[in-house]
Amino acid sequence: MPTQLCDSLWRASSPAAPVLTALEGRLEVDVVIVGGGFTGLSAALHMAKLGMSVAVVEAQEVGFGGSGRNVGLANAGLWLEPNQLDASIGAEAGSVLYNALAAAPEYVYGLIDEYGIQCEATRNGTLHAGVGKAGLAQLERRYEQLTLRGAPVQLLDAAEAQSRIGSDKFNSALFDPRAGTIQPLAYARGLAEAALKEGAKLFEFSPVDKIEPTSGGWAIYTTSGEVHAEKVILATNAYSEYGVKEQARKFVPIFYSQLASKPLSDAQLASILPNKEGVWDTCTVMSSFRLDQQGRLVFGGMGGEGNILSNWASQRVTELFPILSKVKWDYCWTGKIAYSEDHLPHCQQLQNGLFSVAGYSGRGIGPGTVVGAELAQWFAGQRESLSIPTTLLRDIPFRELKRMFYEVGARTYHLGQQSHALS
Template identity: 85%
Template structure:
């Protein structure tokens, strides 16, 4: 499986990251965060605003993990239907979490405006596109449950959905005007610039080799330095390597790949997503698509890079959009999603002063940003609890088999869809 970002559209089109240096020598702070993604950077930014000394240690570079590789849909809420959320964690806790994450796009776009983050923000909503009878039924449930909780969502019929998407292959779409799209790596880099502006310390190319208790807190070791802190937050999500490998056992890593076309013509852009919404479908093996600021179609699907996925993507895109008679891919890259057993993010207190947050299950932009800010309030004593569960998770049994199940399932689906198209 490739985990490359060298052929990533987001890297090619993102403004420069802040110039950072590896950690050297000793640094003393109140809070240290491992991982410079949405959660870690949001937490650092807000801790620094509160006057709390904070350092972020990143093993690679800002946005190296899922934060710099994802689709770029700034959605409200989590994957679960609202009633499923209530059933999973209880009605009261479900209501608290739902309200907090329903406001996530507003929070994200507010930060973008406050810090003038250049990340191609487009807030024209998103479309959850229905496929088949089961897909329509799912969207009907979601719409009813979300409207019951005050969400301004609208269920579009086949005719309107097809016009909005530019494809005849969908029978419905759930439109959420609160949401939108961003350039995710540019957003992560923008959060890093903002955190530095507020006084946070950021170090890259500094993988953690060991975390151990120390007087009045913890000490984190890297190759050339160490950080002493009262509290530690592990915010590595699906990229739990180096000194935090044991956290990887709490989640199933799923590969998700994306491809980007050459810029589309004016005629093609007038037909395909004319309002620039982001889209994902109801298929079991989900795919997603959107446009970037240069008019490229960005298409994603479960599975790692390879000819099977790219051939399926080409075939699927031409099925969805016959106006694209010849698809040419300029970019292709892969990332990992951390799937928790209940498809919800969790913050675990592993030991006193040592915390870990992960499990966004592919919905990281809004929730990651909100949870990061909540963590800053929580760790600084400004709030009593988080809106996400704080259960200590057990290791997932047969984790590797479950990863293979998802991967083989996606691979088989892609081959099957190609074979079906040839019949």
């Protein structure tokens, strides 16, 4: 069992957050952003840099939601295979979106360097690890499609994949040298510091009570203050509890939990991810693992927190890495992912001047950062459109049933894997 259940490693190891206050009184700006995650903070940073007055209103703390609970894989592209992307939105739009997000890691690490963000930035690539015949076939498809688009990816055979990962349970891996890992909460806090440096205003513990149109745009009301702006960006993603609940109906929230071990020994680190790549697998109920800079193994899987998940994680890690026969977890935490029906992020203009951005489907670091920068350029008239779709999304029918289906499926899978190990 974790010794600090539901306590995040990222909170324990992140540099201090900027000192912010709750919104009080009346404020007028060009743009107000609801949500202090990757998208909202990136948008605020870039808008302020372009001379716009901008305020971020966060219900909890900066990075409280999915951004600060992230796995920390700064990947290129999307979950969808490139051909699936083209089939979904058309080849021309697919090419625009693919190219924008293929360059996302470069943009993220560029911001980290520019603003000196201390977030354990490690750019040694990522490995998409193949499991079974279906997993190998998926990676072969992705490799073919990505290389046709100029991506510098490598398809590793079983021997090379097992050597790079430190486990004999994988038959292949797709290596992407463009990507890497970061400490996600530290990155979010670093974006906040950068936004403040450029002149943005940030407010914490200011949940939105209501949003109303005005003669000059929009008014955002919190318990103790209000912000008036020409434009509003709702950037709450899967955390739409305050003032923007209607947007939650557009996406299915999926829980993803992670556990972090005690620091591994030198002998263990010599064999497990010796090159420090981040890894996720091709299983239907996906899991991920990586190291932090203290040598802790961070292991995650779909589903909520609790004994079932931690027991499965312990058993699965022992299967993958026999050298960790008695793994001890120091931290366990859970975040929410917003899955759209097409697995693509969207920017919807709900009404004139009122925008909603969400649906990263678990891949928010690069896309969130890039979309935030694009929103700033779009509002400043420096670009004609965004790379992501701007179509209005319908409410997802039976949303709660679908959430329960994913949750029960993940729980059943975890229990089944434990039973299989004991049989």
